[in-house]
Amino acid sequence: MAKQLKRAFFARDTHIVAKELLGKLLVRRWRGNFLAGRVNEVESYVGENDLACHAAKGRTKRTEVMFGEAGHAYVYLVYGMYCCLNVVTQEPGFPAAVLVRGLMSWNVLPAIANESGDNSISFSAFTQKMGEANVGQTALNGPGKLCRAMHISKAQNGEDLTISNKLWLIDGGYGVGRDRILATPRIGVEYAGKDALLPWRYLLPPRS
DNA sequence: ACGCTGATGAAG
DNA sequence: TTCATCAGCGTT
Numbered sequence: 581m582a583k584q585l586k587r588a589f590f591a592r593d594t595h596i597v598a599k600e601l602l603g604k605l606l607v608r609r610w611r612g613n614f615l616a617g618r619v620n621e622v623e624s625y626v627g628e629n630d631l632a633c634h635a636a637k638g639r640t641k642r643t644e645v646m647f648g649e650a651g652h653a654y655v656y657l658v659y660g661m662y663c664c665l666n667v668v669t670q671e672p673g674f675p676a677a678v679l680v681r682g683l684m685s686w687n688v689l690p691a692i693a694n695e696s697g698d699n700s701i702s703f704s705a706f707t708q709k710m711g712e713a714n715v716g717q718t719a720l721n722g723p724g725k726l727c728r729a730m731h732i733s734k735a736q737n738g739e740d741l742t743i744s745n746k747l748w749l750i751d752g753g754y755g756v757g758r759d760r761i762l763a764t765p766r767i768g769v770e771y772a773g774k775d776a777l778l779p780w781r782y783l784l785p786p787r788s
Numbered sequence: 789a790c791g792c793t794g795a796t797g798a799a800g
Numbered sequence: 801t802t803c804a805t806c807a808g809c810g811t812t
Contacts, residue, residue: 623807632807634796642796660793662808679807724808768807 585749587742590650594624594669594676598782599761601667601678603754608730608747612691615730617683617720618754621783623766625666626676632772635675645738646675653747655727655737662724665732667741667749681767682783683720686729760785 585604590597601619608615625633625646634656635643645654646668654666654677666677720726727733732747741748763779770776 625807634807637797640797656807657793657795659806659808660795662793664807666807681807722808766807771806 583750584742585651585751587649587651590667590669590742591671592650592669594626594678595780595782597667597669598622598624598678598780599756599758601680601749602761602782602784603752603756605750605752605754606680606683606730606747607750608732609691609745610731614687614689614691616689617686617718618752619680619682619749620684620719621680621682621721621781623679623681623782624676624780625679626780628675630772630778631775632766632769632778633675633677639675643675646677648672648738649740651740651742653732653736653739653741655732655734657734658724663727663733664723665727665730665736679723680726681721681723681781683726684784686718686720756784 589600599622601622604619605616606619625635627633628635628638630636633646635646637643639647642656645652646666648668649672650669652668654668655663656666658664665680667680668677670676720729730747736747739747762783762785764781764783765777765779766781
């Protein structure tokens with residue numbers, strides 16, 4: 581049975597977490613619906629020495645969450661109107677996170693009628709539904725559009741994704757070969773100088 | 789190629 | 801308290 585990703589998954593090297601997040605299911609429960617899709621594009625932001633990382637400015641009110649425990653959501657407002665969802669990685673005190681940039685097989689599914697609030701019930705029901713759904717039909721490209729569609733805002737900043745029943749990740753059994761992962765420079769970080777060239781954006785190739 | 793939009797951090 | 805900037809997006 582699919583399980584909610586645990587602390588140990590996130591408390592590792594950021595690039596390992598980023599690549600292993602590809603193919604995982606991101607699930608949001610909102611107003612009686614499951615909003616979900618498989619992660620197919622991410623970016624790593626690693627430490628205070630990474631000039632593209634918000635934590636390059638040091639520990640501030642905004643970046644506080646990134647300095648904390650792995651597995652929590654770091655959500656920020658960008659360009660005045662969009663939110664971006666990150667997952668905090670590595671050990672407390674070391675600021676790093678994975679930006680979730682895109683989903684494939686995006687779906688909206690009605691939550692179970694006699695839902696008790698227990699995630700484990702939700703998981704089995706949800707994954708079965710996802711299995712029935714037409715995988716790969718709809719894509720959700722871009723971190724801002726992703727958050728808008730999933731109703732993720734700064735209200736979710738700091739949320740513990742390993743225990744939350746509103747926003748979480750599960751291993752949906754989608755195998756991703758490491759050799760199928762593409763790496764490119766990160767998007768929209770031209771200001772970061774030499775760090776703008778680091779190939780820290782990871783994505784799955786389009787389905788054939 | 790540009791405008792929208794407001795939080796953010798740096799400067800004063 | 802200003803000020804420039806910005807991990808996007810949609811339209812021109």
